[in-house]
Amino acid sequence: MRAIRQVLAEILEGSGKNVNKGRWLDAVLVLLISINIIAIVLESVSSIAQAHKQLFIWIEIISVAIFTIEYFTRIWVSVDLEQYEHATDSPFKIRIKYMFSPLALIDLIAILPFYLMFFINLDLRFLRALRLLRIFKLTRYSRAMQLLLQSFKEESNSLLAAFFIMAVVLIMASCGIYLLEHDIQPDKFGSIPAAMWWAMATLTTVGYGDVVPITPVGKFFGGVITVLSMGMVAIPTGLLASSFSEQIRKRRALFADHVHAALEDGKITKDELMKLEELRLNLGLSKLETKAAIRNELNANSQLNYCPHCGEKLNH
Template sequence: MNAHHPLRRRLFLILEGHSHKDPKAAGVFSWVLTLMVLCSVMAVILESVPAIEAQYGQSLAIFDAASIVFFSVEYLLRIWTAAERKPSTHLSDHRRRLRYVLSFHGLIDLLAILPFFLQALLPGLDLRFLRVIRVLRILKLSHYSSALEDLMAAIYAERAAFISALYLLALSILITACLMYYAEHDLQPDKMGTIPDAMWWSIVTITTVGYGDVTPISLWGKVVGAFTALSGVFTVALLTGIVASAFASRVRTHELEFATEVEELLKDGLVDSLEKRTIEHLRRELGITEEHAQAIVRQILEEKSRMGARD
């Protein structure tokens, strides 16, 4: 059994943005974290411009050091308060902290400070590689949005259809690349001289990017090109439709979960202060808009009222 720790619980709710006792503190921290992440990413982008780096390099380095301190303290606090995450009698504080460290959010929080320690341990490391890692700090904003998790969960739920669509896409790329190689390799040996070269053309055509760096010359090449472009429309539309449908189903599932939980809470047809806080926590956790949540609560209360009137 884990010991009750009021301060740790309070900090956990503030860091997660779900504190009912300190809503202002939670709001201020979420805004400060968002601002620090956006400014940090912008600093990395500006640092890659030679003229800006030459003139403001020292200021950008100071800001980066300050952001490292901020993100490091935040990371340590999240590890400490992770013991309050999903309380369970069969998991110790250490196990809960380890689960956070190895979770998606934990790894992203680690990536936010990792470049500093990599540069300290490996001074000769490529700065461009470190910049790429630092830009990944933008993913820290997923603490306040479940969009990425919902997208991954939606794709996983429709993984069979998604894999089938990817198979069709790969098949289209391979077949059209081989046909284009056969039609154009003599006419454009520098661009279509090998099947891998033709596959590059097929990929940019099927995905409708169409860089224009390679165009078919022969009649058969143009026929293959037209077929490739049409197959790209179909396969990309298929993938897009699967993802969109899966994401919509995920959102609908969240709405049903919210409605079910609220209906259980409002069995008596009344809403007290504790139930209001619980409903608000559920709304934030499931990503339901405030207006939609209010509509669901009103509908449930009206149904309860009509049932009470009949009785």
């Protein structure tokens, strides 16, 4: 039983000897999620929903069945995951810990709306909206999304500081435009909360144009806020772009370190090459990047083995 569980863990995580099977499973699940999202969107059109009602029902039933099997299988095999390899907790505690991990919660959200409707009388439109949350399951298979989430995690303190500054500017802009425009346009700037709609649209540089200042001083103030908003929006954008780039650099460096370790004996064996390929997939690197990393390490290793002056092979 344990051997079966370990094989399933490798397939679900796309690791070890079953990395190729894991890739095929990921492709099938990504296709199924995509079909679900398209079906949920099309089902919101009344004419299409009525014409293909049975098809949508079967897509929902089959999808939920597969997602449910996947969810409970992942919980069962979680004790064999690499991240819990050195855990001292009991298998039960490890499985509970896994159930509260972000990816496991996303998997639960994907199937929960279907089962909730058997116990709670939910509005159909609300149920459709909940089912659309299945798109977050793509996070498990998208390395780019994982990079972005890691960037959010590492820059959380800086982002919170940036959003705090934006909140302060938002309140100041709302108060300022309220004082300048509420007598002239009481229907649009009659209160500070009402003025916040204009402030939010201006600070995010969206500028819907449905609410605009009409007094000269109000227009000047609006211009200042618009110019200021460019810098405000650039702060979190710059932080995320910098962190995203740093995450990619770290992954490339990690892969290069593994290549360097594999080349300590001067060659890369078949098993080492398989492990490097598995690492490449986990890190979300392209084959071109990894080939360049291996080539660079081979060149560096070759230079270390030969004298740079006479070209003779050095004896270690």
